[in-house]
Amino acid sequence: MPHVKCLQCRECKSEYPIGPLNACEFCFGPLEVSYDYDSVAKSVSRKSIESGPNTMWRYHDFLPVDKESAVDISTGFTPLIHAKNLGRQIGLDHLYIKNDSVNPTFSFKDRPVSVTTTKALEFEFEVLACVSTGNLMGSVAAHGAKAGMETMVFYPADLEQGKILGAAVYGPTMVAVEGTYDQANRFCSELADAHRWAFVNINMRPYYAEGSKTLGYEVAEQLGWKAPDHCVVPGASGELHTKIWKGLEEFEGIGLIDKAKTKMHLAQAEGCAPIVEAFESGNNQVKPVRPKTIAKSLAIGNPAAGPYSLEVLRDTGGTGVFAYENSIIDGIRLLAETEGIFTETAGGVVISSLKRLVKQGKIKKDEVTVAFVTGNGLKTLEAMGDFVAPIETKPDLDIFQTKLSNRKD
Amino acid sequence: MMTKRVKFTFPQELIKEPVIYKLGVDFGIVTNIRRADIRDDMGWVVLELEGEGDVVDEGLEWVISTGVRVDPIAGDIIEG
Numbered sequence: 487m488p489h490v491k492c493l494q495c496r497e498c499k500s501e502y503p504i505g506p507l508n509a510c511e512f513c514f515g516p517l518e519v520s521y522d523y524d525s526v527a528k529s530v531s532r533k534s535i536e537s538g539p540n541t542m543w544r545y546h547d548f549l550p551v552d553k554e555s556a557v558d559i560s561t562g563f564t565p566l567i568h569a570k571n572l573g574r575q576i577g578l579d580h581l582y583i584k585n586d587s588v589n590p591t592f593s594f595k596d597r598p599v600s601v602t603t604t605k606a607l608e609f610e611f612e613v614l615a616c617v618s619t620g621n622l623m624g625s626v627a628a629h630g631a632k633a634g635m636e637t638m639v640f641y642p643a644d645l646e647q648g649k650i651l652g653a654a655v656y657g658p659t660m661v662a663v664e665g666t667y668d669q670a671n672r673f674c675s676e677l678a679d680a681h682r683w684a685f686v687n688i689n690m691r692p693y694y695a696e697g698s699k700t701l702g703y704e705v706a707e708q709l710g711w712k713a714p715d716h717c718v719v720p721g722a723s724g725e726l727h728t729k730i731w732k733g734l735e736e737f738e739g740i741g742l743i744d745k746a747k748t749k750m751h752l753a754q755a756e757g758c759a760p761i762v763e764a765f766e767s768g769n770n771q772v773k774p775v776r777p778k779t780i781a782k783s784l785a786i787g788n789p790a791a792g793p794y795s796l797e798v799l800r801d802t803g804g805t806g807v808f809a810y811e812n813s814i815i816d817g818i819r820l821l822a823e824t825e826g827i828f829t830e831t832a833g834g835v836v837i838s839s840l841k842r843l844v845k846q847g848k849i850k851k852d853e854v855t856v857a858f859v860t861g862n863g864l865k866t867l868e869a870m871g872d873f874v875a876p877i878e879t880k881p882d883l884d885i886f887q888t889k890l891s892n893r894k895d
Numbered sequence: 896m897m898t899k900r901v902k903f904t905f906p907q908e909l910i911k912e913p914v915i916y917k918l919g920v921d922f923g924i925v926t927n928i929r930r931a932d933i934r935d936d937m938g939w940v941v942l943e944l945e946g947e948g949d950v951v952d953e954g955l956e957w958v959i960s961t962g963v964r965v966d967p968i969a970g971d972i973i974e975g
């Protein structure tokens with residue numbers, strides 16, 4: 487990690503040496519990795535990146551770990567698809583889907599977890615841990631297995647069996663935490679203080695967050711080394727939104743792309759939209775909410791990066807938009823029926839919100855727009871409900887033809 | 896001594912309540928405010944609490960019972 491300078495507080499700007507630390511000792515503000523960009527610029531070019539591996543590690547110069555020690559399960563460099571069919575339906579000529587649901591554990595979480603696991607080994611942690619209700623636990627369990635680390639996965643005791651299996655298969659220690667969401671949240675925070683474990687999104691959060699920047703780099707490279715006019719990003723903690731923008735800013739800062747004029751839109755679900763509500767009311771404060779949404783991967787009522795996501799919205803001219811709960815499944819089906827991509831509920835939020843942004847005139851027909859699809863639909867089958875109405879036929883050609891004709895009528 | 900770092904979020908109707916003062920007086924907890932933002936309609940305070948034995952947990956239970964939201968300073972850490 488030759489280009490890393492230090493950890494810096496996002497609030498009071500105090501600096502700290504690189505270590506497993508996530509909060510400023512003075513103001514308790516969150517810490518972020520700070521880089522020597524002059525040094526990055528000297529060692530990186532479009533050519534050097536293009537000759538790298540077809541994974542997120544082609545951008546290793548922008549990450550706070552050494553590439554030689556990367557815990558890599560082939561994450562990243564996922565497809566950027568020109569979504570002509572969907573674009574035609576909603577009125578956009580240059581709509582792209584960044585399909586991050588094809589990562590090894592089927593969500594974008596492999597990006598931050600890959601960086602964090604690498605860093606955890608560097609800090610000589612023996613235990614990798616997380617508390618999660620879905621995508622994150624699968625990714626942590628997989629990376630823990632790859633790294634040969636003992637892995638602890640904590641989850642609320644009432645979690646669906648399918649999600650538990652998606653992590654358990656990798657062999658971690660699974661811990662079901664009883665009590666309310668808030669109790670589980672506080673308990674796991676205390677655990678991180680009590681044990682010397684690498685909790686990926688607690689004490690390792692500064693490194694974890696950096697992995698998401700690679701989505702911004704990839705989009706710019708895949709568009710021919712330029713930033714899009716619009717990004718539509720799903721919002722949970724708000725960190726993904728801020729880091730995609732940080733990725734574009736870093737590319738611009740060292741001259742890999744021209745000035746990024748991207749409007750960074752944030753999409754949340756109606757039942758959990760604290761950042762969007764603050765944006766709409768003009769507040770700088772994000773008022774915590776009790777999540778009540780089918781988009782469980784976005785159900786963070788007290789988002790850690792909420793204020794920073796608000797800053798990005800305002801600095802870039804983006805819009806905070808929510809998807810109505812009853813439109814989320816419609817968004818999933820629209821993407822599947824037009825582009826052949828089956829996304830989870832967070833993707834449904836993005837597609838539904840994208841439609842609203844176009845309808846509101848925030849995105850124009852000829853503008854280059856990237857919608858981020860961050861998880862696979864097979865992860866949230868329970869949310870899809872019962873919409874399948876098959877033709878039921880005996881194995882008889884005449885009967886089938888009659889039923890098919892009736893259906894078409 | 897037990898030490899905890901937490902964030903209190905006050906709903907509008909509790910902004911004028913001396914919750915932090917009472918933690919000190921009624922529970923004997925040492926409160927150390929590091930960052931705060933109080934507005935007309937809501938407010939939050941990030942602070943460190945220090946006390947003997949279980950008093951910090953007891954104090955936090957009381958704070959929650961008043962209607963003030965108590966979170967770890969890192970916010971919601973249970974991710975999807």
